[in-house]
Amino acid sequence: MLQLSVFLENTKGRLAEVLNLLAEFNVNIRALSLADTKDYGVLRVIVENPEEVAEKLKDRNCVVKLTPVWVLRVPDRPGGLAEVLNKLVSEGVIVEYMYAFVERENEQAQVVMRVRDTELMQKAVKKYNLE
Amino acid sequence: MLVQEELLNGLRRTVEQVLKAPYYQKKLAEVGIHYPSDIKTLDDFRKIPLTEKEDLRQNYPFGLFAEPMDNIIRVHASSGTTGKPTVVGYTREDIKLWAKIVANGFRRLGITSKDVIQVSYGYGLFTGGMGIHYGAEELGAVVIPMSGGNTAKQLMIMRDFGSTVLCCTPSYALYLGESLAEAGISKDDLKLRIGVFGAEPWTEKMRKEIEARLGLTAIDIYGLSETMGPGVSMECLKCVGLHIDEHFYPEVLDPEGNPLPEGEVGELVITTFGKMGFPSLRYRTKDLTSISYGTCSCGHTGWTMQRVSGRVDDMLIIRGVNVFPSQIEEAILSVGGIEPHYLIIVDREGPLDTMEVLVEMSADTFNDEIRELEDLQTRIKQRIENIIGLSTKVRLVEPKSIPRSEGKAKRVEDRRKGKI
Numbered sequence A: 001m002l003q004l005s006v007f008l009e010n011t012k013g014r015l016a017e018v019l020n021l022l023a024e025f026n027v028n029i030r031a032l033s034l035a036d037t038k039d040y041g042v043l044r045v046i047v048e049n050p051e052e053v054a055e056k057l058k059d060r061n062c063v064v065k066l067t068p069v070w071v072l073r074v075p076d077r078p079g080g081l082a083e084v085l086n087k088l089v090s091e092g093v094i095v096e097y098m099y100a101f102v103e104r105e106n107e108q109a110q111v112v113m114r115v116r117d118t119e120l121m122q123k124a125v126k127k128y129n130l131e
Numbered sequence B: 001m002l003v004q005e006e007l008l009n010g011l012r013r014t015v016e017q018v019l020k021a022p023y024y025q026k027k028l029a030e031v032g033i034h035y036p037s038d039i040k041t042l043d044d045f046r047k048i049p050l051t052e053k054e055d056l057r058q059n060y061p062f063g064l065f066a067e068p069m070d071n072i073i074r075v076h077a078s079s080g081t082t083g084k085p086t087v088v089g090y091t092r093e094d095i096k097l098w099a100k101i102v103a104n105g106f107r108r109l110g111i112t113s114k115d116v117i118q119v120s121y122g123y124g125l126f127t128g129g130m131g132i133h134y135g136a137e138e139l140g141a142v143v144i145p146m147s148g149g150n151t152a153k154q155l156m157i158m159r160d161f162g163s164t165v166l167c168c169t170p171s172y173a174l175y176l177g178e179s180l181a182e183a184g185i186s187k188d189d190l191k192l193r194i195g196v197f198g199a200e201p202w203t204e205k206m207r208k209e210i211e212a213r214l215g216l217t218a219i220d221i222y223g224l225s226e227t228m229g230p231g232v233s234m235e236c237l238k239c240v241g242l243h244i245d246e247h248f249y250p251e252v253l254d255p256e257g258n259p260l261p262e263g264e265v266g267e268l269v270i271t272t273f274g275k276m277g278f279p280s281l282r283y284r285t286k287d288l289t290s291i292s293y294g295t296c297s298c299g300h301t302g303w304t305m306q307r308v309s310g311r312v313d314d315m316l317i318i319r320g321v322n323v324f325p326s327q328i329e330e331a332i333l334s335v336g337g338i339e340p341h342y343l344i345i346v347d348r349e350g351p352l353d354t355m356e357v358l359v360e361m362s363a364d365t366f367n368d369e370i371r372e373l374e375d376l377q378t379r380i381k382q383r384i385e386n387i388i389g390l391s392t393k394v395r396l397v398e399p400k401s402i403p404r405s406e407g408k409a410k411r412v413e414d415r416r417k418g419k420i
Helices: A014-024 A050-059 A080-090 A118-127 B002-019 B022-029 B040-047 B053-058 B092-108 B127-139 B151-160 B170-179 B204-214 B325-335 B370-388
Strands: A002-009 A029-036 A038-046 A062-068 A068-074 A095-103 A108-115 B072-078 B086-091 B116-119 B142-145 B163-168 B194-198 B217-224 B229-235 B242-244 B249-252 B266-272 B284-289 B291-295 B301-305 B314-317 B322-323 B342-349 B352-360 B393-397 B412-414
Touching: A002 A014, A002 A050, A014 A038, A014 A050, A029 A095, A029 A108, A038 B040, A038 B217, A038 B370, A038 B393, A050 A062, A068 A080, A068 A118, A080 A108, A080 A118, A080 B322, B002 B022, B002 B040, B002 B249, B002 B266, B002 B342, B022 B053, B022 B291, B053 B086, B072 B092, B086 B412, B092 B127, B092 B229, B116 B127, B116 B151, B127 B142, B127 B163, B151 B170, B151 B217, B151 B342, B170 B204, B170 B314, B194 B204, B204 B217, B217 B242, B249 B301, B314 B342, B322 B325, B325 B342, B325 B352, B325 B370, B325 B393, B370 B393
Parallel strands: B116 B142, B116 B163, B163 B194, B194 B217, B342 B412, B352 B393
Antiparallel strands: A002 A038, A002 A062, A029 A038, A068 A108, A095 A108, B072 B086, B217 B229, B229 B242, B242 B301, B249 B266, B266 B284, B291 B301, B314 B322, B342 B352
């Protein structure tokens, strides 16, 4: 799946501006994470039709990037995420960053994951039959 | 005023000397000057094309030296408009002359062999440290070759050795003054009486502040490596302007290169007398000032220039170091993938200049991993620091966030104005 990332300067109201743009494009955000440093941040979102949304944002002077990420379903109970991660670690997968969200319809926990080596991840997902 | 013929003879000797460099032979032949005797009037001299930093760059490193390398005993360099510095060379006689010029300026200030002179200008390729050092030695004073930095030690030695004269950049003088309390030293523990400060522009307000903090009389000194180094001109205790030493012939020109009358502000252009290794012929300082001829009650007769009021080009002086926006641009572009949209913000926090470079992100350079962005930031910072030799902050910003005027990006925002 492609995640949409937007570069954000750490200025007052900048995040709201970008979110307003997404609202204007009638885009629903399924998952979101915000990474920040002293001077700038990176907004990462999972949306429908990320390519299309990326183009629209570019037209409005946003620096955007589409990054391939993995979205995995995890058991919504204590230790659920740890279980999945342990499996990945045993296959040598290195996680760059991740964030979680809950799908409303089926009350399922899901994590968005960016990993360093896609091939290892593919192998791991196959081996343990992860979704 | 110098008798016209005496002046022309001096200029002819300088022309004779520069003609030893093939580059000058060609340049002067283009305006019909093949021999020194072709300079018959001052108007003939004014036909000579001006020399610029670019001429030095084209002849990097030693192409404009007028003496064989065997006769050159020292080189100095200052920052060029791009990565390569501009290099100048001195013969043994040049070094002696330079020392004499600095010593003469010091004498006008009443500095003698009884003084203890602390030289806190940087020693190295920069002319500040060694230029003042040799002048102070020529005078027979005790010289403390401190160089810049290490403020606590500077103050300790200043007190313990009983320094009576301090030489450094005015911003560093102010910093030393502000650091006294922290070092547990009172102004009264010091024997300072005169400070000779230069290599960057400063204001009357700053002079008052330094004088109050360090308990000395603060004096302005001017110079640039391309014409010698510090000592080209220096104030006397009257502080009515900077007296230009007799080994320099100043002209003040309008933007079209026409000479301006006394008292009018234009670009200072300097020709040296008696300098052999690297004679300067109508060298463009790019500094704006005015000059006047006369006799001062201190005993100096000749040209006096006013404090430099600005620059013709976009050169910045940050903590005494010359910085051109083009150098920053070169550094940014060398990192790769970055668009050359940047803004240099120069500010003053307390007494110290600070520099921050804003760099616009582009789709190519953007990576959604913070680690990668920080890495990019660090690479840009290191490139800049390598090229200009000053620490800087780098901040990544969004595209088009740097203001553009008339389609061209504004490169510099100097917020130091109005601050001391």
